[in-house]
Amino acid sequence: MTAMSRLAVHSYPPSFRERYGAELEALVEDTGTSARTVLDLLLGAARAWLRPALATDGRRRRLQASVTTVWMAWCAGFFVVPAINRLLLDPPMPSVSGTDRSLLGAAGVLLIAGWVLALLGALPLAWRALVQARRGGDWRPLRPLLPTLVVGLADSALLVAVALVPRGHSPAHPSALFVVVTLAWLVCFLALVAMLGIAPALTVTRVRPDERTLRAPALLAAAVALCLAGTTATSLAASIDAGAGPFGTAVLTVGVLASLVALVSAMRGVRTAASPV
Amino acid sequence: MARRRDEVAWADPALLIMGSLADGPKHGYAIVQDTQARVGTTLGPGTLYAALSRLEERGLVRALPGDDRRRPYQLTAAGVEVLQQRLTAMRSFAARGLALLRTVPS
Numbered sequence: 113m114t115a116m117s118r119l120a121v122h123s124y125p126p127s128f129r130e131r132y133g134a135e136l137e138a139l140v141e142d143t144g145t146s147a148r149t150v151l152d153l154l155l156g157a158a159r160a161w162l163r164p165a166l167a168t169d170g171r172r173r174r175l176q177a178s179v180t181t182v183w184m185a186w187c188a189g190f191f192v193v194p195a196i197n198r199l200l201l202d203p204p205m206p207s208v209s210g211t212d213r214s215l216l217g218a219a220g221v222l223l224i225a226g227w228v229l230a231l232l233g234a235l236p237l238a239w240r241a242l243v244q245a246r247r248g249g250d251w252r253p254l255r256p257l258l259p260t261l262v263v264g265l266a267d268s269a270l271l272v273a274v275a276l277v278p279r280g281h282s283p284a285h286p287s288a289l290f291v292v293v294t295l296a297w298l299v300c301f302l303a304l305v306a307m308l309g310i311a312p313a314l315t316v317t318r319v320r321p322d323e324r325t326l327r328a329p330a331l332l333a334a335a336v337a338l339c340l341a342g343t344t345a346t347s348l349a350a351s352i353d354a355g356a357g358p359f360g361t362a363v364l365t366v367g368v369l370a371s372l373v374a375l376v377s378a379m380r381g382v383r384t385a386a387s388p389v
Numbered sequence: 390m391a392r393r394r395d396e397v398a399w400a401d402p403a404l405l406i407m408g409s410l411a412d413g414p415k416h417g418y419a420i421v422q423d424t425q426a427r428v429g430t431t432l433g434p435g436t437l438y439a440a441l442s443r444l445e446e447r448g449l450v451r452a453l454p455g456d457d458r459r460r461p462y463q464l465t466a467a468g469v470e471v472l473q474q475r476l477t478a479m480r481s482f483a484a485r486g487l488a489l490l491r492t493v494p495s
Contacts, residue, residue, distance in 0.1 A: 120435075128442070131442075132438050132441075132442060134458040135416075135417055135438070135458055135459065135460055136417075136434055136438050137458065138417070138418075138457070138458035138459050139417040139418055139421070139434045139437065139438075140434050142417075142418040143418065143421060143434060148433065149433060149434065149435075152433030152434060152435040152436055153433070153434060153435040154435070155435055155436075156433075156434070156435025156436060156438060156439045157435065159435075159439050160439065160442070165439075165442035165443045165445070165446040170446065
């Protein structure tokens with residue numbers, strides 16, 4: 113199996129890989145790999161993310177898939193708000209109106225609400241993971257969280273460094289040290305956001321919480337998906353009015369895609385949670 | 390994607406898979422080979438497992454215990470019924486189409 117085809121198989125949702133991953137890899141080894149095979153796998157992965165099919169243990173897997181997918185979409189899309197705020201308000205663009213500021217304010221409120229709901233939903237899962245690990249003495253499911261913790265600490269340290277390092281004579285001519293430290297922090301931050309999205313989802317998949325534990329997080333995931341859609345929509349409206357430029361367009365595109373994925377997945381989770389057993 | 394060099398696509402991957410399983414359980418590679426041999430269509434691994442997962446979710450196929458990583462799949466009773474209905478409808482469609490073509494002046 114080539115590296116590209118292995119990457120393509122790994123792009124499937126964790127729940128799909130748990131059920132079909134080994135078979136899929138065996139089939140790719142049997143049939144051989146080509147660019148067409150890789151494309152076919154990537155399209156299959158996209159389909160699996162957007163319309164997951166969960167045969168065995170279906171209800172539990174459906175709820176788990178919704179929770180992990182919405183969490184990852186949230187981590188991919190929440191930075192739309194600070195990015196658009198930075199573009200439009202720091203420094204304030206002349207084209208930004210009072211309405212735009214209100215829209216950005218609303219996006220900020222939804223951002224905070226989304227984080228509160230996401231963390232509330234994570235609590236029962238974190239508790240289940242810790243209890244299970246402690247009882248069984250098997251801490252391996254929690255391993256994906258360790259690198260995230262390390263990168264998080266490094267990011268915090270770099271943020272402090274950014275605040276303490278002398279900036280230079282003027283904002284237009286920052287010191288070389290400030291630029292280096294800021295870039296290092298930015299790279300670390302992006303890595304942290306990526307790991308923050310992936311590591312908890314991986315951990316939940318390994319812990320395999322039962323349907324009862326997943327029900328409340330799945331319902332809260334729907335609220336998080338709505339917050340994500342709201343932050344993206346309000347930021348988009350402000351950006352269209354004020355003109356955020358190509359970088360803003362790129363950021364908003366990520367936000368829109370993340371919102372769509374989150375809404376579709378959350379809707380399926382709510383349907384499962386609400387349907388009779 | 391299901392590849393075949395025809396001008397008009399004629400078979401859904403799910404139907405091709407069910408048709409392949411009609412004569413007994415097969416694992417993924419055997420389904421791909423069988424479909425290629427019988428109808429000249431190559432099912433990519435992504436396409437195959439997208440369709441297989443849907444069929445399994447709907448209870449039309451079931452996975453059997455297998456050696457290492459290659460699990461054979463088998464039609465369920467519901468799958469046999471659905472396949473029969475689909476093929477009967479296709480046979481009627483084909484018969485009517487061929488009959489109509491005979492009336493068209495060449």
